[in-house]
Amino acid sequence: MSEKKRILLLGATGSIGRQTLDVLRRHPDTFELAGISAGHNEDALQEIAQEFPEIQAASVESTDGRPWQTDLITGADHVARLMDRVEYDLLVNAVVGFAGLAPTLKALESGHDVALANKESLVAGGPLVKKTLAETGRRLYPIDSEHSAIWQCLQGSREKDVNRLIITASGGSFRDRSRESLKDASPAEALKHPNWAMGKRITIDSATMVNKGFEVIEAHYLFDVPFERIETVLHPQSIVHSMVEFKDGAVMAQLGSADMRLPIQYALMMPDRPSLEEDNRLDMTRTQSLEFREMDMERFPILKTAYETGKAGGSAGAVFNGADEEAVALFLEGKLPFLGIEDAIRYALQVVPFVQDPDYEALRDCDRLAREAVRYGVSHGFQVE
DSSP: OOOOEEEEEESTTSHHHHHHHHHHHHOTTTEEEEEEEESSOHHHHHHHHHHOTTOOEEEESOOOOOOOSSEEEESTTHHHHHHHHOOOSEEEEOOOSGGGHHHHHHHHHTTOEEEEOOTHHHHTTHHHHHHHHHHHOOOEEEOSHHHHHHHHHHTTOOGGGEEEEEEEEOOOTTTTSOSGGGTTOOHHHHTOOSSOOOOHHHHHHHHHTHHHHHHHHHHHHHHOOOGGGEEEEEOTTOOEEEEEEETTSOEEEEEOOSOTHHHHHHHHHTTOOOOOOOTTOOOGGGOOOOOOEEOOTTTSHHHHHHHHHHHHOTTHHHHHHHHHHHHHHHHHTTSSOTTHHHHHHHHHHHHSOOOSSOOHHHHHHHHHHHHHHHHHHHHHOOOOO
């Protein structure tokens, strides 16, 4: 029997982290959970450590001082110290936000491949990550359902034969509401996603269509396809997770239920496709219809902004992401209206200086400046051109 693949799981207590653990439980002879991290949920982290006795170390930003059987690392730099201490074969990065960029770079630079669920690694740091991949020869394995779908459709095909990527969008919580009706939309309304159970920020980003803009930028860096050949379509059923059109007109699509364990398992085990028990496995005989609508850039103008941001490159993605993170947090706190999220992002993109070829420190500065710009704009009013 071959040696088990050692997994270092960052963001173990979040939605993707929990589903990754479920995949590992189903394949105990294939994987070993070498280390885990969480931001603040020490209780859940301790439960994981008790279930997986092979864990070498765990990390959390702060602790209440309870005793741990597993080596516990705490502090602001807990993730970096965890990565230095644990021996692993593959990093699963399920950290939320800009904080996930540094671990992605650190893993690649130390000779490890990354199964990536952290959007911000490519949205904020796409050019830097791409440069690091070229220098190290390591690989990224996408976990997002849309990018996993594209990745699966591309297997066995040649890059030169691809005509365009087609990323599907559910439309989020407000897909059937007019922009006018969203002026007073509440956080509770925005958090009711019709198809997926996700974290708060990504659910809000789905409602604004920021998330789909992020996915366009990610797809550009994952698959080296120009933005002009990456399209988005509304697909309310969330059954077709994305498509690839080839130059001869053939379109390959990946269909499946709304179960994130499928793309997680594929990222960890491809090209193998072992059985995956699902509560609601897709049955096409019960699928009444597959609906596709052209994306309305006037209804979802921030998606157009995302394309422009991706084409600009440099530090623009870091500003876009930082502004969105801050704006979503303020919206959830009741300090910013729903449509104000768009204003906040555009404002930050206008006022934060652009850096053409940023290193990590420059990206971190842009992230900070974007957040400061949003807070200033909320207090003083956004002057968006």
